[in-house]
Amino acid sequence: MSLLIAVTWETQPWMERFKRHLPGREIAVLGEDFDRNAIRYVATWGPKPGSLSGLPNLEAIFSLGAGVDHLMSYPGLPDVPIVRVSQDDLTHRMSEYMVLHCLMYLRDQRRYDEDQKARRWNPDRSPPIAGDVRVGIMGFGVLGQDSARKLKMMGFDVAGWSRTAKSVERFEVYAGEKGLAPFLNRTDILISLVPLTPETRGILNRSLFEKLARDGKLGGPVLINAGRGKLQVEVDILSCLDDGTLKAATLDVFETEPLPEDSPLWTHPRVTITPHNSAVSEPEATARYIAEQIRRHEAGKPFENLVDRTRGY
Structure with a gap:
């Protein structure tokens, strides 16, 4: 299982968090070489066009925040479950x-x-x-x-x-x-x-x-x-x-x-x-939540807080 981090900000802190909460798993980031066939999950916010393409074995996309409008307008959004962070x-x-x-x-x-x-x-x-x-x-x-x-x-x-x-x-x-x-x-x-x-x-x-x-x-x-x-x-x-x-x-x-x-x-x-900080997602809690959702999925349980694409949230 590989997780791809696709964000527009500093990736190293997220890499460290996910390695702690998903020990033994391969963690990849955009901009570096990785096996696109191995990617099963993506954790993202505001992905650049094309960054979610060419992932044939993708199983789920996790939004690194409560909102998902940044994904709903993404061109060519993969047809896989989208999970909102709700913590x-x-x-x-x-x-x-x-x-x-x-x-x-x-x-x-x-x-x-x-x-x-x-x-x-x-x-x-x-x-x-x-x-x-x-x-x-x-x-x-x-x-x-x-x-x-x-x-x-x-x-x-x-x-x-x-x-x-x-x-x-x-x-x-x-x-x-x-x-x-x-x-x-x-x-x-x-x-x-x-x-x-x-x-x-x-x-x-x-x-x-x-x-x-x-x-x-x-x-x-x-x-x-x-x-x-x-x-x-x-x-x-x-x-x-x-x-x-x-x-x-x-x-x-x-x-x-x-x-x-x-x-x-x-x-x-x-x-x-106020500067869009009414409810900033705490990074450590967000990484923990996503890791828990991955383990639920791999244990045969449904994802929580799935996005309804017809409604857009």
């Missing part, structure tokens, strides 16, 4: 991010930051309690559901939206096109964790923002996008912030990354920016 470490990191930013808006922390800069003592604000704030999570898979459980523990009124119907204990889950408008109508803080597909590209736009709740306790709806940058239309976000359609936005992902220095998002007073 507790990544899930917990995403939930931490969502709790942090929802609490920041609940307690109006950005205003206190400005007061501190101005040396202004202003204790007279009375924020709402978490139970009065309705959080809506678009994309109610593993990450969305874990975030929902932890936000609910903090007291927030949480609901989910999914492209297909789901039953999740203790949560109201809206589904499909029919359920989108009522989901948005009851949402004060919109969290986006939907995968990027042809159907969801650009979904975070003015038309969607205008459907968000107008009667909430925060004084206007808030967007948090930690899904994919191309879900959002940034000119719409900016214009909606300027005219009050949105009160604020936390953005971890962007249409172009790194975010260009001349982007007006950097300096907008109601935008919080």
